[in-house]
Each structure stands twice: as C-alpha cells, then as structure tokens.
Amino acid sequence: MAKYECxxxxxxxxxxxxxxxxxxxxGTQWEDIPEEFPCPDCFVREKPDFEALxxxx
Amino acid sequence: xxxxxxxxxxxxxxxxxxxxxSAEERKWxxxxxxxxxxxxxxxxxxxxxxxxxxxTQSGQWLWLLTVVFFIVIPIVDFIFxxxxxxxxxxxxxxxxxxRFYVKILYAATALQWAGLVSMTWVVTQGDFSWFNILxxxxxxxxxxxxxxxxxHELGHKMNDKAQVLAAQICSACSGYAxxxxxxxxxxxxxxxxxxxxxxxxxxxxxxxxxxxxxPGAARRGWDLEASRLKRQKRSVxxxxxxxxxxxxxxxxxxxxxxxxxxxxxxxxxxxxAAYGWFQLTMANYIEHYGLLRQTLENGRFERCQxxxxxNNNFKASNLLTLHLQRHSDHHAHPTRPYQLLxxxxxxxxxxxxxxxMMGMAMIPSAWRMxxxxxxxxxxxxxxxxxxxxxxxxEAIFSKFHNPKQATP
Numbered sequence: 001m002a003k004y005e006c007x008x009x010x011x012x013x014x015x016x017x018x019x020x021x022x023x024x025x026x027g028t029q030w031e032d033i034p035e036e037f038p039c040p041d042c043f044v045r046e047k048p049d050f051e052a053l054x055x056x057x
Numbered sequence: 058x059x060x061x062x063x064x065x066x067x068x069x070x071x072x073x074x075x076x077x078x079s080a081e082e083r084k085w086x087x088x089x090x091x092x093x094x095x096x097x098x099x100x101x102x103x104x105x106x107x108x109x110x111x112x113t114q115s116g117q118w119l120w121l122l123t124v125v126f127f128i129v130i131p132i133v134d135f136i137f138x139x140x141x142x143x144x145x146x147x148x149x150x151x152x153x154x155x156r157f158y159v160k161i162l163y164a165a166t167a168l169q170w171a172g173l174v175s176m177t178w179v180v181t182q183g184d185f186s187w188f189n190i191l192x193x194x195x196x197x198x199x200x201x202x203x204x205x206x207x208x209h210e211l212g213h214k215m216n217d218k219a220q221v222l223a224a225q226i227c228s229a230c231s232g233y234a235x236x237x238x239x240x241x242x243x244x245x246x247x248x249x250x251x252x253x254x255x256x257x258x259x260x261x262x263x264x265x266x267x268x269x270x271x272p273g274a275a276r277r278g279w280d281l282e283a284s285r286l287k288r289q290k291r292s293v294x295x296x297x298x299x300x301x302x303x304x305x306x307x308x309x310x311x312x313x314x315x316x317x318x319x320x321x322x323x324x325x326x327x328x329x330a331a332y333g334w335f336q337l338t339m340a341n342y343i344e345h346y347g348l349l350r351q352t353l354e355n356g357r358f359e360r361c362q363x364x365x366x367x368n369n370n371f372k373a374s375n376l377l378t379l380h381l382q383r384h385s386d387h388h389a390h391p392t393r394p395y396q397l398l399x400x401x402x403x404x405x406x407x408x409x410x411x412x413x414m415m416g417m418a419m420i421p422s423a424w425r426m427x428x429x430x431x432x433x434x435x436x437x438x439x440x441x442x443x444x445x446x447x448x449x450x451e452a453i454f455s456k457f458h459n460p461k462q463a464t465p
C-alpha cells in the first residue's frame with residue numbers, strides 16, 4: 001500500500017485508509033483517484049503534484 | 058512565464074530576514090498575541106451599542122459599530138501604520154502549537170451569536186426610527202463580515218473536526234451555509250482565473266461582481282457538496298450534507314428568535330444576513346481584483362502564488378481580520394494558521410486596509426482610479442496577463458495595453 005504527500009500542506013493520502021471524507025473508501029488505489037483530485041486539506045495542489053512516499057512499488 | 062507546475066521554494070518563502078527584526082518589533086510580536094483579542098471587541102461593541110440604545114432610548118447608538126468599522130479603523134490604521142513583523146522559523150513552531158489562538162476563535166463564535174440575538178431583541182423590543190434600524194442592520198452586517206473571517210479561519214483546518222464544526226456554527230450566524238465548502242474547494246482552487254466567480258475582474262464594478270459572485274458561489278458550493286455525496290453513494294439530501302447541516306442551524310436559531318421576539322425579527326434577520334453576505338462580497342472583490350494566473354503549456358493554470366492576491370499589512374485592520382489581509386501568504390499556503398501568516402514584500406499591495414478599501418469599492422469610479430493603474434503596473438503593461446471583464450476588454454486594451462513598458 002503506497003502513500004502520497006501533498007507538497008504544500010503535508011496531507012498524506014494512504015491507500016490503506018483512503019479518504020472517506022471525500023468519498024474515496026479505504027483501499028482505494030492511487031491509480032483509481034481521478035487526475036483532478038485536489039488535496040482534501042489545502043485544495044491548492046492536485047493529484048499530479050503529489051509526491052510518492054515510502055511503500056511505492 | 059514559469060513553466061514549472063510547482064512554484065520554486067524561493068517563490069513561496071517571502072522575504073523573511075531574521076537579522077532585520079528590531080527589538081521593538083520583537084516586543085510587538087509578544088504583545089500581538091493579546092491584541093488578537095480585538096476581534097472579540099466587534100460583537101462586544103454591538104452588544105454595548107444595543108444596551109446603550111435601550112438604556113438611553115436614543116437610537117443613534119445602533120450606528121456605533123458601522124462608524125467604528127468604516128471610520129475609526131481606517132483612522133487607526135493610518136496612525137499605527139504597517140506591521141512588518143514576520144515570525145522566524147523557530148517562533149513559527151511555538152506559535153503553531155499554541156491553542157490560545159484557536160480559543161479566541163471559539164470565544165468569538167459564541168459572542169457573534171450573542172451579538173446577533175441581543176441586537177435582534179433590541180430592534181424588535183425597542184421603539185426606534187427606520188434610520189436607526191438601518192444603522193443596526195449595517196452594524197450587524199459588519200459583525201457578520203468579521204464573523205465570516207473567523208469562520209474562514211476555522212474552516213480551513215479540514216483535519217480538525219472541532220474547528221470544522223465551529224466553522225459551521227459561525228457561518229450559520231449569518232446564514233451563509235455554503236461558505237466553507239465553496240471557499241476551500243472552489244475559490245482556493247480556481248482563484249485568480251476567469252472560472253472563479255469569487256475573483257473580481259478588472260473593469261467589473263462591485264455591484265456587477267456581487268451579481269456574479271453571490272449566485273455563482275452558492276451554486277458552486279451546492280455542486281461541490283453534491284458531487285462529494287455522490288462519491289460517497291449518498292443522497293444529496295442526506296443528513297451528511299454539510300451545507301444543509303449549517304442551514305439547519307440557521308433555521309432553528311432564527312426560528313427560535315422569531316418565536317421569542319415576534320415576527321418583526323424575521324425581516325431584520327434576513328436583511329442583516331443578506332447585508333453580511335454583501336460585506337463578504339466586498340472583501341472578495343478587493344482581494345484579487347484583475348489578477349490572473351497564467352495558463353501553462355499543459356493547459357493547466359499555474360499554481361497560485363503570492364502575487365495572485367492583493368496584500369495589505371496595516372496593523373489594526375490585520376488584527377481585526379486575523380491576518381486575512383496577508384492574503385498572498387494565505388492563498389499560497391491555505392492551511393497556515395492565521396498567527397503564522399507572513400507579509401510578502403514583493404506581493405501586490407493595496408494602499409489601505411480592507412475597511413477603507415471596501416468604502417472605496419462602493420464608489421466604482423473611485424475604485425478604478427485607485428486600482429486600475431496598480432493592476433497595469435502588476436501586469437507590466439501587458440493586458441493579456443490581466444483578468445478582465447469581457448464587456449470591458451476592448452476599452453481596457455485600448456486605454457492601458459502597452460507591453461513595451463515591461464523591463465526585460
């Protein structure tokens with residue numbers, strides 16, 4: 001399970017927990033997250049801006 | 058044009074220089090912690106003015122907060138000038154963890170409601186002229202505007218459930234249910250682009266902007282919440298709809314006031330709420346006037362940077378608005394708590410604080426005289442770099458377009 005971090009505010013998207021609040025249930029893979037996904041904390045960075053953290057295959 | 062999607066760190070760091078901070082500024086930084094309590098004074102003045110109006114039976118008291126907001130604050134700004142203090146990295150760590158700053162917001166939220174209830178009581182129970190009731194409407198509107206500043210600050214901390222709930226309670230005071238959703242997910246994402254109803258365009262008057270912004274933001278807020286609920290496979294009319302949750306708080310509270318104070322409370326509450334929204338619109342109008350993010354080669358807009366927001370650094374109005382006027386840093390880093398927001402030396406600068414700028418925005422010709430040339434200087438004469446009202450495009454190009462004045 002991989003993790004991806006917002007380069008602005010430090011929010012971490014963890015595939016294990018997903019982001020229930022925005023409608024992406026636990027286990028949602030990063031590749032299934034839409035391209036225009038905005039950071040759910042700061043909303044000023046989008047999926048392509050996120051940086052992969054440890055655990056990336 | 059910057060072709061990178063992510064701005065370089067030097068763009069985002071501002072011009073903080075620890076060595077230049079004088080002993081006097083250091084002293085100010087310590088005192089500032091308590092000066093933020095000034096935001097509590099706004100509802101306190103409103104309550105005081107209501108009590109005085111009832112005690113003396115003289116309705117002019119109901120104008121008090123309006124006078125303080127539009128006349129006293131600009132004068133105090135003029136006297137005390139700018140606040141050049143930016144916390145060092147070390148100080149930022151201390152400030153970040155200090156719960157005192159959040160507690161001010163919670164206290165202010167409670168006082169906002171107390172202010173609204175007490176003024177509604179005064180207006181419905183007292184015997185005041187329409188002119189003095191107008192003063193009460195404008196005063197409550199000014200309080201709502203400051204209240205939405207609190208709500209704005211609370212609502213940006215999406216990872217803190219208590220703050221998000223407080224933001225809902227705070228927005229509900231002025232019935233602005235869609236604010237927190239729309240502002241974070243809509244305005245911050247689209248700011249300084251033609252797609253944003255909450256970013257004003259050069260040549261657009263405050264009133265034209267209000268007609269575009271008020272319905273545009275409401276629609277965007279609703280659509281954003283509907284699509285979130287759709288992803289969660291829930292109905293848009295579910296109990297999980299945060300917009301409807303906030304609206305429910307307003308309906309229950311306003312309903313209780315109508316029940317307690319009589320039917321006259323209803324028009325008063327609705328008119329003050331509408332005027333409160335208009336005051337927020339005034340703030341939105343001045344925050345990004347004419348500024349435009351460039352389109353990158355990949356078709357996306359460049360990332361929001363400090364020069365995409367008008368900045369202002371006057372001491373008094375910045376305390377009153379929780380550093381909202383340090384708007385460049387706020388938009389570059391929306392999750393930074395208010396006590397950490399920094400001034401940017403190289404951000405476009407408004408000549409006065411928000412209350413004074415709001416007053417000028419109400420007179421469109423005065424606004425354009427003061428602001429249009431600043432937009433032109435910001436764009437270095439290249440009007441292609443400006444967010445222009447389409448109806449004014451030709452007139453503005455023929456009057457201002459002169460890209461040669463750009464320095465290579």
